[in-house]
Amino acid sequence: MASMNLKLRTLAAMLSAAALLGALSSALPAHAQTAPVATGPTAITPPAPPPPLGPFVSATGVASVAGSADPRTTILSITVQERASTKDPQAAVKVVQDKQAKIRAALVAAGISAASVQDTDFNIGPSYGGPVAVPAQGQNGVVPPMAAVAPDGAPASIPSPESSSSAVAPAPGVAPAIFPPIPTPYGFMVNASMQVTTSSPDQLALAMRVAVENGATSVNSYGRGGTGTPPDASVLAPAIAQATRQATAMVRASADAAGVTLDAVRSITVQQPQAIYDGGPSPKWQVQVQVTYNVR
Numbered sequence: 001m002a003s004m005n006l007k008l009r010t011l012a013a014m015l016s017a018a019a020l021l022g023a024l025s026s027a028l029p030a031h032a033q034t035a036p037v038a039t040g041p042t043a044i045t046p047p048a049p050p051p052p053l054g055p056f057v058s059a060t061g062v063a064s065v066a067g068s069a070d071p072r073t074t075i076l077s078i079t080v081q082e083r084a085s086t087k088d089p090q091a092a093v094k095v096v097q098d099k100q101a102k103i104r105a106a107l108v109a110a111g112i113s114a115a116s117v118q119d120t121d122f123n124i125g126p127s128y129g130g131p132v133a134v135p136a137q138g139q140n141g142v143v144p145p146m147a148a149v150a151p152d153g154a155p156a157s158i159p160s161p162e163s164s165s166s167a168v169a170p171a172p173g174v175a176p177a178i179f180p181p182i183p184t185p186y187g188f189m190v191n192a193s194m195q196v197t198t199s200s201p202d203q204l205a206l207a208m209r210v211a212v213e214n215g216a217t218s219v220n221s222y223g224r225g226g227t228g229t230p231p232d233a234s235v236l237a238p239a240i241a242q243a244t245r246q247a248t249a250m251v252r253a254s255a256d257a258a259g260v261t262l263d264a265v266r267s268i269t270v271q272q273p274q275a276i277y278d279g280g281p282s283p284k285w286q287v288q289v290q291v292t293y294n295v296r
Helices: 004-025 092-110 203-214 234-258
Strands: 056-066 074-085 117-127 130-136 147-149 166-168 175-179 187-198 218-224 262-270 275-276 284-295
Touching: 056 234, 074 092, 074 117, 074 203, 092 187, 092 203, 092 262, 117 130, 175 275, 187 203, 203 218
Parallel strands: none
Antiparallel strands: 056 284, 074 187, 074 218, 117 187, 130 147, 166 175, 262 284, 275 284
């Protein structure tokens, strides 16, 4: 009897627990179901192209104003060259150094600043070329074997085939191999260069004459420097106005010739001023103005 009562109490407890769980479940809010989101590529719509521009006519006017003194300088390049007639180049180096010192002293004596005269290059190397064969007239019109003269003017003999090439003993049935002779230097060539910075055509001409008179082998000149600073806008204003009027007149003449009517101004473009050299002591500054009109 006691066992039966225990079973009944256990069953009752289980039913009570189940009822409590059911009540709790009904009290909680139901979870909403969400639909999946598509993850495919997003289509991008390109912007619409700008409307096409209508017909137009354009012209460019040009005007210029005088600039300030030209700050450009001219470089005079002076080269002294000497060939050593022997295999010792020291004598040629001494000759070149003496000529450079003489040219430098003469330039300074002519009024050119010593700081404007600078050494720029020095080169020394062997001189090749071999003897140069020249014909020699013999007695009774008989021409003897060719004589030879080295590049420095010293007599030289033409090497014989045996001394100018090396023959290798061939194997039986193989033609002999002939190798060209190894070149032998006939002396050394010494080159030295210096440059003079001049500030005017007169000074350039003076330096060139002094260098040649004192042993320079060659001289050459080239320009170096900038074009100066463009004038202020107030100085350029008259040229800009003149170029604009010129371009406008050209546009009107072109429209009349084409039989079209000018409409509103589409654009006016002023180019950066450019330095123009026409042989004068200073550059001219040129401006260009492009004027564009719509037409109908």
